[in-house]
Ligand code: C2E
């Protein structure tokens with residue numbers, strides 16, 4: 001439908017609304033009543049394209065968005081490249097509300113390996129959002145929005161449940177049991193809901209607690225120390241493992257680390273990235289490994305991309321690794337290729 005004589009976008013919206021309304025009446029064909037609904041995509045000249053092909057292509061994209069929004073509605077084309085950062089933030093913030101229900105959130109898994117045997121010992125669950133217009137959106141972009149919008153609780157619960165259920169599905173398929181690590185944001189941890197949520201999820205999925213690891217940011221330890229210790233002791237009593245993510249970036253007092261009942265440190269990617277080229281990064285990494293071991297903590301290096309990095313980390317006695325050298329985060333169905341044959 002080509003509409004001319006358009007003064008503002010609202011004129012188009014009115015027409016689209018009228019079309020939907022007209023279609024909502026039944027069409028009578030002989031003795032039959034036929035119902036038709038429409039998904040309408042709108043593109044505007046010249047902002048969404050200056051030639052007919054671009055305009056139709058963009059209207060088509062908008063139409064798919066309308067279908068995604070449950071059909072029987074109209075959507076304007078949103079140029080995901082052209083929207084400003086603040087517009088994008090606004091759109092994502094609004095759309096995030098329904099993302100769980102629309103099943104747009106997905107978990108990818110990145111293998112974690114024993115650094116010596118190079119056998120997979122677990123996975124880290126990493127969330128992604130498949131947005132209908134923007135494609136895959138990174139958690140670094142939408143997790144902060146979830147924290148602002150009060151959505152971090154349902155999302156964290158969904159992640160925990162999905163990751164544990166997936167891990168149990170691999171076990172049920174006959175693969176040897178392994179760990180799954182889940183990231184927990186500071187806000188959720190500070191709401192003191194972790195213990196309750198974990199025990200519920202473990203109960204519902206039937207997963208043994210020692211196969212679950214939660215990754216906390218270093219900064220999560222720095223507020224309210226006493227309460228944090230109490231919380232961590234409860235997790236320990238449950239048998240859940242606790243790792244500190246991005247270790248080395250959070251300025252936590254090293255002396256204080258021993259006060260917290262932890263299981264593992266994950267060396268931040270920024271150190272690993274430069275270990276084979278920069279002496280300071282190499283020294284810091286070696287020191288973290290030595291210190292962690294003296295505190296009886298396991299050490300995982302994240303972001304391992306090269307053989308040189310792997311060789312250095314191995315020589316320093318690092319325990320585990322994950323990174324693109326072995327595998328990027330991948331959908332659950334692709335993990336199976338890395339799993340050793342199980343009992344089936
Ligand atoms: P993180 O937990 O430190 O995860 C590691 C990030 O490094 C992931 O980015 C991963 O894809 C990336 N990575 C892994 N190996 C390599 C490598 O060899 N090279 C490079 N360049 N990058 C590598 P991603 O998936 O974009 O996640 C970013 C951050 O978002 C995570 O950092 C984590 O803090 C947060 N996040 C992810 N999933 C969740 C979640 O379910 N809940 C919460 N609260 N935060 C999450």
Ligand code: MG
Pocket residue numbers: 124183215245
């Ligand atoms: Mg992590």
Ligand code: MG
Pocket residue numbers: 245246266268269302
């Ligand atoms: Mg990390």
